[in-house]
Amino acid sequence: MSSILREDQYFNNEMDFCRVRGEEAKRALERVFLGNRVSYFIRFESRSVLSRLFMGRKPESYVIRINVRDFARAAELVEGMENVTIIGRAPAEEWSPRKASMERGTSAMRRHASAVSAAAEEDGPEIGEEIEEQGEQLSEEVDGDEDFRE
Numbered sequence: 001m002s003s004i005l006r007e008d009q010y011f012n013n014e015m016d017f018c019r020v021r022g023e024e025a026k027r028a029l030e031r032v033f034l035g036n037r038v039s040y041f042i043r044f045e046s047r048s049v050l051s052r053l054f055m056g057r058k059p060e061s062y063v064i065r066i067n068v069r070d071f072a073r074a075a076e077l078v079e080g081m082e083n084v085t086i087i088g089r090a091p092a093e094e095w096s097p098r099k100a101s102m103e104r105g106t107s108a109m110r111r112h113a114s115a116v117s118a119a120a121e122e123d124g125p126e127i128g129e130e131i132e133e134q135g136e137q138l139s140e141e142v143d144g145d146e147d148f149r150e
Contacts, residue, residue: 014041017066017074017088022059025083029064032077041065059083109138 017040020026026042033040045061066074068091078084114135 013068014065015068015071015088015091016063017071018064018078018084018086019045020062020064021083021085025081026062029078029081029084032081033066033074036073036077038070038074038077039067063087110135 018029020029030040030042032038041064043063043065045063071088071090075086075090078086
């Protein structure tokens, strides 16, 4: 029997979003997220015995984890709330193993084309120009091919 999961699939979409200090701030944040349909997970940050001894009775600390796709909306909702510190960064763009392997393949083809054109120029300028044109055409085809980029 084969699996429906492939090796190039990536599923971890959770990120640390913010740190909340105190039970009241946590409840307020929960109400805001529930009212605006933001999926979240609360992780309690346990303190060591020494930190409890030296820090006194500081409020408890929690880390709120959210889905990466909800970052922009959650950041707007949390803005200006007391005892809430955003610790996560906005995601640059979705990463996938398939996309990364395609980019590696494209850059390898370009390196190969430039190495061939450099070697061809040493043999003769006419042959070097012809190979260079073929390499440029190949890279344009790869850049324009949407199936290759996905």
